[in-house]
Amino acid sequence: MRDRLETLDSFRQAVAALALPAGDEELAVLWRMVRDLCEQADELRGFTGEIAGEEAAGSSLLTGPRLPSGG
């Protein structure tokens, strides 16, 4: 969905696809709100620890409470 936020026009098409009958003026406001919201959602990546690398990926996929890392 993020790619639909790049321009107001692509956003308008996405809103139409969702069958939400927002008017033109509302679309512009909603577009700003949604971009801001998605930016905030992206900020959480750093906190939930999405780790790169095969070994780290294994740990991040384990079910259950996290074990303390390191010695």
Next chain:
Amino acid sequence: MATGQEVAFSPISEVATRYRQRAFSPVELTRLLLDRIARLDAQLHAFITVAADQAFEDASLAERRLQQGDSSPLLGIPIVIKDSIATKGIRTTANSRTLEDWVADRDAIAVERLRSAGAVILGKTNLNEFGWSIPSADDLCPPPCNPWNPQYAAVGSSSGSGVAVAAGFATAALGTDAGGSVRLPAGQMGLVGFKATHALVSRTGVLHAGSIGDVGALARTVTDAALLLNVLAAHDPSDPDAEPRTSVDYSRNLDGNIQEIRVGVPWHYIDEVPVEAGVRTAFELALIELERLGATLVRVEIPALAYARTANFVVLNAEHYAAHEALLRTHWARYGRSARLYLAQGAFLSAVDYLRARAAGRLAREAVDAVFRDVDLLAMPTSPVVTAEAARKPDTHRRGINASFTAPFNLTGHPAFSIPCGMSAVGLPIGFQLVGRRYDESTIYRAAHAYEQATEWHTLSPPETVAAGGGE
């Protein structure tokens, strides 16, 4: 003999004593409050529906029960209900034209418990449409004004509940809180407002409580808040989040002794948030008072709080859109201009966004629990700003800055209370927040009560001339 003004602003414990002394009766108090509502609420807009006939029926029943020696804890106490909580026989609109005439066929469990305890339900109170967004002029009912200074709006979303208690229209109120919607209006209107541990109070019968919303209450004193939680706390087997607990008398141990209590203050986080100078000063003075009463202040670090605020906002957006998706498509124009945009924005969050925000919530809860191994309570301002107008500035509101101190604890599920601690330059009250370990509301009550008894903030009420003059 108490004046009508004194009676209208009396706390629950005082009203109950006067009933027993036969100084006045539930029917007399109900009449007095309905008269005040009729006289003053045209300016303040606390109510969406005033249920006068039902209130008199409740009051007459309470009067008979009193005469029979019934000692139910809320017998004859006039209470109002946020209009997103279902009430049998009184419409529940959520301040939305989409539900303008909807009447539930049963009470929410929290309302049932109030009625069983003898409460008189005066009516349903105003809110931000569906407890979300910011009010707009085309909402079903216009937004409430703050009775302390009606030039300012009352902060929400349980705005009408706060106004009703602060203006002397009711003795206590039910609200809901998914990001601060009970604690923020309580703070801004000089009341005690609480959100107990997640799901300790039943959410059955609330319009879309979602995964992190809770029923809370607003009252004039800490003792009143304890009496209310005594009635409201009950295991709801239909709620998978609810845990069976042994019952607790929250009004016990309000003895003023807080000598051994350790209060953690997350200064690094408070410093990150744009806190207004007046709010900060009031909070610092509250800390000095807690220390003078014997509490030990400890600086704590919880970096997770900033992420928890953001994650709360993401979770609420996703869940609100999911709840309203179908109705938005078919009834777009029936929603207020503000509400439909706030409800629609969650459409653009992905499943990964939502799951990541929930994961952030679990991590934040672990981080807060870890801090509670070293301290008994956390303290911080309730709101960084004083007025609803400041809270609703687009950049502040969209990033959840106004809920910086309240929202994290909806996500983590810890109990959190707002207690009056000061007065701003514009004549609106300021509150501070105490947060406790999950299911340890008693320690919050103890500390809050000791602070309340040492200060006079809870004894203040809006000048009647202001409330009566009203208007903008």
